[in-house]
Amino acid sequence: MTTRPQTRAPGLIHMIGALIYDWLILIGVLMVAGFVAVGFNKLVTGQDAIAPGNPLFVLWNIGIIYLYFAGFWLTKRQTVGMRVWRLHIESTNGRPLGWMHCTLRFLTALPAWGLLLAGILWRYTDRERRSWQDRASWTTLRHTPKVKSGKSVRQNKPSA
Numbered sequence: 733m734t735t736r737p738q739t740r741a742p743g744l745i746h747m748i749g750a751l752i753y754d755w756l757i758l759i760g761v762l763m764v765a766g767f768v769a770v771g772f773n774k775l776v777t778g779q780d781a782i783a784p785g786n787p788l789f790v791l792w793n794i795g796i797i798y799l800y801f802a803g804f805w806l807t808k809r810q811t812v813g814m815r816v817w818r819l820h821i822e823s824t825n826g827r828p829l830g831w832m833h834c835t836l837r838f839l840t841a842l843p844a845w846g847l848l849l850a851g852i853l854w855r856y857t858d859r860e861r862r863s864w865q866d867r868a869s870w871t872t873l874r875h876t877p878k879v880k881s882g883k884s885v886r887q888n889k890p891s892a
Contacts, residue, residue, distance in 0.1 A: 739820075741861035742875035746817045747852065751845070753813030758800055765796045802834035818876045825870065836869035 769792050773782050782789045804811040806829055810820040821837075823829055844851025844864040851864030858867075866872050 739874040739876050742819050742873055746875055750813035750817040750819050753816055754811050757812055798838050801838055805829055805834050820874055821871050822874055823871055833869045833871050837865045837871060840865040840868040
């Protein structure tokens with residue numbers, strides 16, 4: 733019988749590592765999305781470039797970023813970076829995550845990370861170790877530590 737490893741609140745290094753990993757992936761995703769947007773712009777306006785600060789292009793990029801995070805949170809409860817660092821999101825009521833959880837988490841992530849990590853460091857004063865985005869979205873971030881396995885025993889096949 734195998735037991736499920738106990739989860740716990742992740743440390744700051746795990747959270748930053750997952751965020752860096754996800755942003756490296758997002759840079760590539762945004763580059764591809766940018767090529768699509770420029771191609772569409774060329775078809776519609778005939779111009780080879782999108783004007784700097786174009787509000788539609790800004791909204792396009794924010795939408796791509798939102799869909800990256802929300803899509804992974806809804807389907808797998810973790811992004812690619814979170815998977816590498818063994819993090820996952822759970823709803824506080826035990827139900828599956830919904831669009832509202834993801835939207836609230838996404839909207840509160842920028843202030844939580846952007847205000848000198850105030851919303852993230854809040855976890856160390858919170859009795860449930862939940863950050864601003866956890867509180868706002870009724871979710872919690874969990875870390876599953878590596879399970880130390882014993883040495884595997886090789887079975888020798890009898891020689892014929």
